[in-house]
Amino acid sequence: MRAAQEPDTATAAELRALAEQAGRDLEDAAALDILAWAAATFGKRFCVTSSMEDAVVAHLASRVLSGVDVVFLDTGYHFPETIGTRDAVEAVMDVNVITLTPRLTVAEQDAAYGPRLHDRDPDRCCAMRKVKPLEEGLAGYAAWATGLRRDESPTRANTPVVGWDEKRQKVKVSPIARWTQDDVDAYVIEHGVLTNPLLMDGYGSVGCAPCTRRLLDGEDARAGRWAGRTKTECGLHG
Ligand code: SF4
Numbered sequence: 001m002r003a004a005q006e007p008d009t010a011t012a013a014e015l016r017a018l019a020e021q022a023g024r025d026l027e028d029a030a031a032l033d034i035l036a037w038a039a040a041t042f043g044k045r046f047c048v049t050s051s052m053e054d055a056v057v058a059h060l061a062s063r064v065l066s067g068v069d070v071v072f073l074d075t076g077y078h079f080p081e082t083i084g085t086r087d088a089v090e091a092v093m094d095v096n097v098i099t100l101t102p103r104l105t106v107a108e109q110d111a112a113y114g115p116r117l118h119d120r121d122p123d124r125c126c127a128m129r130k131v132k133p134l135e136e137g138l139a140g141y142a143a144w145a146t147g148l149r150r151d152e153s154p155t156r157a158n159t160p161v162v163g164w165d166e167k168r169q170k171v172k173v174s175p176i177a178r179w180t181q182d183d184v185d186a187y188v189i190e191h192g193v194l195t196n197p198l199l200m201d202g203y204g205s206v207g208c209a210p211c212t213r214r215l216l217d218g219e220d221a222r223a224g225r226w227a228g229r230t231k232t233e234c235g236l237h238g
Pocket residue numbers: 075077117118121122123125126127129130207208209210211234
């Protein structure tokens with residue numbers, strides 16, 4: 001296993017090779033072991049990103065890296081329940097919550113681009129309120145972890161447990177990629193992990209309020225995001 005300092009000076013090509021090798025080696029590993037590898041390899045240059053849908057990956061990561069950075073994107077459009085979940089995570093877990101915000105407030109964006117840009121051009125809205133702030137917020141890290149799961153939607157079916165994020169030139173760790181919803185539910189119960197209250201109120205996935213609705217019978221977990229549009233991802237994972 002590599003020391004935490006080595007990736008500080010690694011080139012993008014070396015990091016990519018490291019990620020691809022780890023993806024193969026750790027494909028069958030437990031989520032904790034995947035995160036332990038990331039913590040040992042990258043140290044403080046590793047963070048978890050969380051939408052505060054639940055705190056499962058943050059909880060797992062805190063078990064292998066005390067005080068791990070948990071990066072949350074506050075788009076200005078979140079449900080109050082999501083902000084409350086963020087605050088609760090910050091209060092009770094052994095993590096360091098870092099909140100990123102877009103350059104423009106919602107009011108400033110409305111003034112510059114007109115109201116309800118999310119209805120007229122959601123890709124542009126996501127680019128300004130999610131993609132750009134995350135790109136800037138991740139600048140100091142070599143690797144980031146997500147809660148992506150293969151069973152969430154067809155677009156996530158091939159998610160590697162460790163892969164290379166070409167857009168950001170970083171190692172992307174998805175320790176629960178192989179988990180099912182049942183695995184998540186069992187972990188939440190076993191460890192008393194914080195979850196967003198909206199998951200108990202008909203939502204399968206929780207994003208910005210204007211672009212999220214409750215699920216209908218038989219829909220996959222992400223069907224309530226940008227419902228009625230062809231858009232399925234915000235650009236963070238594409
Ligand atoms: S999810 Fe909707 S409101 Fe949130 S940034 Fe994207 S388009 Fe804007």
